[in-house]
Amino acid sequence: MTAAVFGTGRALAAALDAALLEAAGPGPDGAPGPGGAAGRLSAELDAAEEFPAPFVARLDAFGLPAYYVPAEWGGAGADHEILARLWRTVARHDLSTMVAHGKTYLGAASVWLAGDAGQARTTADAVLAGHPVAWALSEPDHGADLLDGELTATVQDGGYRLDGVKWPVNNATRAPYLTVLARTGAAGGARGHSLFLVDRAALAPGTWRALPKEPTHGIRGVDISGIAFEGAALPSGALLGGEGTGIETVLRALQLTRTMCAALSLGAGEHALRIAAAFTAERIIQRRPLLERAHPRASLGRCAALLAASEAAALVGSRSIHSLTGEMSVVSALVKSVAPELTDTVLGELAELLGARSFLTGVYADGAFQKIWRDHRIVSVFDGSTPVNRAALVQQFPRLVRGYAAGSVDAAGLAEAVAVGGAPPGPLDRDALTLLSRRGCSVVQSLPALARSLATGPAPEGLAEHAAALEATTAAVHDLMAAVAPAARPPMAAYEIAAAYELCYAGAACLHAWSAGRHRHQGEPLWQDGLWVRAALRALRASLAAGLRTAPPDPAPGDDRIDEPLARYVAQAARTGAPVTPFGAPMPQGGHS
């Protein structure tokens, strides 16, 4: 199977949209669309807790798996911004489908990092043929703490034998291949684990069994199950990388996968925003649409702003995989925390606009909202939960503080990373993925210089003020970071400071992405007078003040002219299918109700 070849991410995404909408055939009006047959099919599969097979088949036919495979192994996986956009596209139709399909990228990532040519070849062929690969890390009694994993691989007959249980694992039952983390040395040690590529078909019968699918709160059709090994013999060639390198490989692979998970949030947030925005325009309360009232407009505007901020953070993060590779230990933790968290906030606020329609499974847009809400709750949990990522970030506070004080920036890498939607970033040097970022975080550390340039150069009304205020807050956050004493078990305050730093990152990503894209996007409504970036900075600053427990920010000039144009634009875009975010893509039409 070969990947469909298209010029840009946007054209690819449009083709993917079409493929998904065709999965269920035309709607009653003959037109495919989110309110048409595909939306109903999603709802039905969810209600029946069935694997989203019709959609997954479309993704395979489209050639999406090729984007999980690096070019040197015959795939199309050269640009993670493209992959993020494709994932967002799928997720805005059906998050369950994306979680089910995207798992293969997660499962295979370690192979590209640590596998030899033969292992990579085998895996690439399997992925390109549409076979899922699972990533078996979690154990019943050990979720986040990989070091304490109890599943063992012991040397036997020139190979290994696996004993133990991996659960809960996405696609554990459906995937013919699994990358499995197993203990090969001392418990609790960083060098005590190794990673294995397990070919299920090669296992002797009776040495493994599938654990039943777990019923879950959301993503109800997805194969969340497990696998138990009992004396399962593996050939020596199943070992990925050297013995004892398993944890390091996983931590490096997580830098890619955690960053990409943010795209799931972008899709879920967009899907929900379109539903709620359409409803706000239609809903008549006291004889006028909600959209004609200031308070619902402010809600809708804030949600659009936070979604735009998530998008900037996620897309800058996805490009950073190529351009700021050595900083990904920081960037991946930031992006994996901030995008799901902002999106959960957005979903909660949109649910208030929708009222009973956020809760009923068959009343509005096929009850899509409540499904998005349930499905999305897993994003902040899997592949490293928000507390896990924050704890990881806290460990890097000293470097980040030093980097900010010194103003350390990889200027060339930064310029490439923030050029969202611009020229494709350079190839990924996988060896440059390191467990700690020596430089810190260029996106944040360049904020003072960026704020200065906005203050002196031409900028939309209010933006320089927002940038200066964000910079001041970011400096204060670094003071707090500097005061956190190193500890194996950091105090709650450290997690809160990490959360604030994430918002600073999102704000800096917005400013950079706006600055880099303003000429290319000239004339687009969201870019008019810097509408989206002012809205995003305002919303992020308010969240920062609440999180840091400081006084609410004073409005910047022009802040009173954000909500109405933004809410009206988003409501209109929900109707016409225009993009709802600054780096978004049009949505094929079909209506929502």
Next chain:
Amino acid sequence: MTAAALDALLGDALDDHNPVGHAAVLAADERQEMLAEGERALDTYGLNAEFVPVAHGGRLERADRLAEVLRTLWRRDPCLGLGYGFSSLIASVNIWTAGDEEQRRRAADLLLANGRIAVAFHELAHGNDFAHAEFAARPHADGWLLSGRKEVVANVRRAEAMVVFARTGAGAGSRGHSQFLLLRDGLPAGALRDLPRFHSSGMRGVQLGGVEFTDCPVPPGALIGSPGQGIEVALRSYQTTRSVGPAVYVGPLDTALRLVIRCSLDRRLYGGAVADLPYVRAAIARAWADLLAMDAFSGVVLRALHLEPEAMAVYAPAAKYLTARILLDAFDDLRAVLGARSYLRRGPYAMFQKLARDVAPATFSHVSLAAALVTLLPQLPRLARRAWPDGRAAAPALFDLGGDLPALSLDRLSPGMPRHDGVIGTLLKIADGARADDSDPVRRFAARCRDELEALRKGCAALGPEDLTIDASPAAFALADRYTAVLAAASVLGVWQECGTRYPAAALLGVLDRLTGRMGGPPVLTPAERADVERRLFDLAVERCLDSRLLDLSARRVPS
């Protein structure tokens, strides 16, 4: 009968063989059915009698007792709480408020025989905007002809009776609607059609139905009160039911927090118990403080139904609004602690995801959060100009949770503008002379709340006419939101300070820290004070759990 008796009847929640334990509750939820054994247990207990005034043969004379019993039920299964409990309560309060003797007797007889009364107010096209409801009743012969649809109504198909909200006049004025009490088997065949059930992501066992009336004749005796009184009666009744709601929300949070505490003690992470992580301890401490804030605030508001009834037009929507916010935020915080366990529908913590789905309607059911603030807005300028400067403090008895109360008198509730705000008056009394730099953190909190009130007073006094309506600016909504936080903090200060020292001191600081956090601005506690408070709260919460005591202010011992 008491909440303790109901607890005994419901038994050990964690016993898998208990027909009304968590395992059975979860299984019924998976089947999208009400828990039949639970309904039978409630029949045995005679839950409906809690809704019927003593004068009509029931046990209703104190709102706080009613809420305590319902909270017990909501702690076990919100589906039973809504589907068996709350729905008949809302319907019947309208009847006690404005029904004639015959209607009251019928409603009482029906409820005391374990029957149900549905509350058929909601129309999907109008939601909370019930002044624009379309369902209509036209005069006909000596009675009425009813036409229209009611949607997403709990129990409507199986209830023996329903209270229907219908347009009886032209225009959208406040006198254009009336309520009717209808008995199912008294209606002519064919005039009433049941709509298919509405399914939902939470409260999955509750049968949400709908009805469509087509020129359905009803006798004159069906009208509750006089024509055009429908909205007024509803607004008065809501003052009771919107006060009970906040108190019952404590129930699901109690269960959820208990699950999280148990999980944090049982599960191991990074070579220790999950509860060894400072982050987890702080999250649990804060969620417990949230629960206590909800309990103290709703407890005061329930007592106000008896003692300060004229203030209820403000206190009821304020309580409904803030407690719903706190509830949902606390569930989000706890979800992060449980991680993947918050997502599994099987296993020892599966109850969490059910409760999380069941509490989600707190944003819209009964009154949406935005609509609750819209109700408060027109009251704010008058409170700011008259009630707060006047500063009349409530009697200490208002804060004496569990203390004596005169019988509930629904006649004293009115939809008008309160002249006094006794809870705020008590805040001003407690805060008298308090300084922001006092060494006693409670005094600092009092000063902070007083200063916040002063800022609110200025802001609310300056609100223009447009800001008192649904067209209000976001800034006006924010004032109403902050008022609810100040009112809650004032209630908490009253509960801890006006009636002796029966509640833990650390809890007071923790609760006030959470509530002042909602007001915005810098924290009152120093980081060290806060860490110390949260440490003590965590230890106390664990102790309560291990001792099988409720996490609410009652600290009552329960079967599990």
